[in-house]
Amino acid sequence: MLNRLKNIGPGVLVAAAFIGPGTVTACSFAGAKFGYALLWALAISTIATIVLQEMAARAGLVTRKGLAALIRAALPNPWFRKLMLGIIFSAIVIGNAAYEAGNLTGGVLGLQTIIPEETVGREIWLLVLGLMAAIILYIGNYKFLERVLVLLVLVMSLSFLITAIASGPDWGAILTGLFTFQRPEGSLWLVLGLVGTTVVPYNLFLHASIVQKKWSSPADLPAVKFDTATAILLGGLVSMAVLLCAIPLAGSTLNNAGDLARGLEPLLGSYARNFLGIGLFAAGLTSAITAPLAASYVAAGCFGWSNSMDNAKFRMVWALVLLLGVASSFLKIKPLEIIQFAQIANGLLLPLIAGILLWVMNQENLLGKYKNTFWQNLLGGSVFLFACFLGAKGIWKVFG
Numbered sequence: 001m002l003n004r005l006k007n008i009g010p011g012v013l014v015a016a017a018f019i020g021p022g023t024v025t026a027c028s029f030a031g032a033k034f035g036y037a038l039l040w041a042l043a044i045s046t047i048a049t050i051v052l053q054e055m056a057a058r059a060g061l062v063t064r065k066g067l068a069a070l071i072r073a074a075l076p077n078p079w080f081r082k083l084m085l086g087i088i089f090s091a092i093v094i095g096n097a098a099y100e101a102g103n104l105t106g107g108v109l110g111l112q113t114i115i116p117e118e119t120v121g122r123e124i125w126l127l128v129l130g131l132m133a134a135i136i137l138y139i140g141n142y143k144f145l146e147r148v149l150v151l152l153v154l155v156m157s158l159s160f161l162i163t164a165i166a167s168g169p170d171w172g173a174i175l176t177g178l179f180t181f182q183r184p185e186g187s188l189w190l191v192l193g194l195v196g197t198t199v200v201p202y203n204l205f206l207h208a209s210i211v212q213k214k215w216s217s218p219a220d221l222p223a224v225k226f227d228t229a230t231a232i233l234l235g236g237l238v239s240m241a242v243l244l245c246a247i248p249l250a251g252s253t254l255n256n257a258g259d260l261a262r263g264l265e266p267l268l269g270s271y272a273r274n275f276l277g278i279g280l281f282a283a284g285l286t287s288a289i290t291a292p293l294a295a296s297y298v299a300a301g302c303f304g305w306s307n308s309m310d311n312a313k314f315r316m317v318w319a320l321v322l323l324l325g326v327a328s329s330f331l332k333i334k335p336l337e338i339i340q341f342a343q344i345a346n347g348l349l350l351p352l353i354a355g356i357l358l359w360v361m362n363q364e365n366l367l368g369k370y371k372n373t374f375w376q377n378l379l380g381g382s383v384f385l386f387a388c389f390l391g392a393k394g395i396w397k398v399f400g
Contacts, residue, residue: 009146010210010224011231013290014053016149018200019156019235021106021286022099024242024280026193031246036170036177037070039240041191043178045198046236048383050229053198055209055361055372055380057224060208061215062370067208071356074363084356085302091352092202093317096295100325103291104129108329109283113140113277130326133288137318142213149289152282153231157238159279164241167248174244192390197237199387201353207240207295245276271396279302292318320332342363347384352388358384 030038056067063070068088075081108125136148183191212222296317300307307314358380361372372380 003237008150008227009214009229010057010207011053011227011229012150013210013267014203014207015227015231015235015238016153016286017155017203017206017290017294018049018198018287019238019283020103020197021109021280021284022193022287023197023239024100024106024283025217026190026197026241027239028152030187030194031243032189032249034187034190035171035247035250036181037184038173038187038190039177039243040121040179040181040200041194042236042243044243044386045195046232046239048386049203049236050196050232051200051376051379051383052204053228053232053355054225055376056204056208057211057228058221059357059361059367059371060211061221061224062218062367064212065208066297066301067205067357067360069299069304069381070208070301070366072301072304074360074366087352088356089298089302092205092298093295093321096202096291097321097324098328100288100291100321103284103287104325104329105284106245107281107288110277110280110282110284113280114274119273125244126326126329128290129285130322132285133292134319134322136289137309137322138315139295140208140315142309145293145309146214149286153234156279156282156286157234159275159282160241160245161280163275163394164244167245167361169244171249194239195387196350198236199350199354199383201296201350202291202298204353204357204371205298205301207291209297209301216266220368288322292321292325295321298361351381351384351391354380354384354387 027042030041059065059067059070065073068085072081072085075084104126107129108122111120111125112122132208136145139145207228215224296314298308299305299317300311300314303313305311305313309315358372358377361367361380362377366370
């Protein structure tokens with residue numbers, strides 16, 4: 001067990017990607033507005049993430065290809081192939097540029113919770129975060145990237161978990177919230193946001209690529225599955241901890257995730273502000289690194305480029321996404337509008353990406369004996385139908 005824990009890696013990058021400012025924002029709103037009622041949505045989302053990420057990691061390890069490259073190889077019709085890759089490229093690469101603004105903005109909110117804006121301006125922090133992400137990505141060494149993100153995830157996890165326990169949650173109400181599947185009036189968008197912030201489509205492409213840098217053959221699949229399940233379960237617990245932190249603020253107005261820390265200060269003392277500020281900063285920085293990285297892997301797979309982290313075209317894509325994120329953050333748009341839009345868009349995009357992944361995982365010519373079993377298809381199909389149901393309800397809510 002100790003050896004497995006020492007060998008943990010790519011799964012932590014996935015957790016680092018989905019525990020971003022969007023997670024903190026969506027979970028904070030869910031806790032402050034609906035208390036324990038939506039904990040089930042986070043539990044189901046965590047299970048769904050493990051199911052889908054295991055498939056993506058297995059596909060990447062067995063075929064030694066990224067998910068976009070696999071889709072390109074599996075589609076014989078050139079017009080349909082171009083259409084699907086065009087949709088994926090637009091949704092992930094262009095979408096991540098908009099999503100990046102939310103990551104950077106969330107990280108800045110965390111820093112401003114600790115250091116007031118009067119001391120250091122928002123624009124300065126945006127440039128600092130953008131530069132930190134660029135330096136880490138430019139170094140182009142997977143082991144270095146993995147170590148940085150593991151450290152940030154540990155800091156983030158401890159910050160939120162300690163604060164949640166200190167807030168004195170009702171453990172009986174937690175069990176009720178996990179297993180009664182309540183959906184209070186007006187909670188649909190939050191449910192969709194909680195799913196979208198946990199089961200992040202671009203993570204599937206990221207995981208399929210980075211797993212190849214850690215392990216070399218299908219014989220490593222048990223280690224891959226342990227890594228995936230352990231890291232994502234930790235991520236799910238952190239998301240629930242954020243929701244629990246917000247419950248004492250029921251009835252309060254939350255304009256941003258920084259308000260969560262300020263709201264808890266009278267209850268828990270000044271350390272709450274610092275702990276939550278550090279957690280939010282770490283969440284923003286980890287997602288600000290992984291979103292451009294995922295966009296580069298998708299672009300490399302779509303166009304057949306090398307996915308080496310020091311490749312010039314690979315670097316060009318993440319630099320463009322990061323630059324657009326910094327530029328968008330300077331616009332006069334409320335932080336929550338950026339973050340919430342990204343989460344809902346993810347929830348609506350999920351059915352498409354989950355369906356494509358499920359189809360690829362049943363191609364025997366690509367995966368051989370490692371294709372999906374009946375039970376894996378049953379689990380994957382359930383996740384797909386759940387995503388379709390939520391996506392359809394969201395669209396009906398808008399147009400109906």
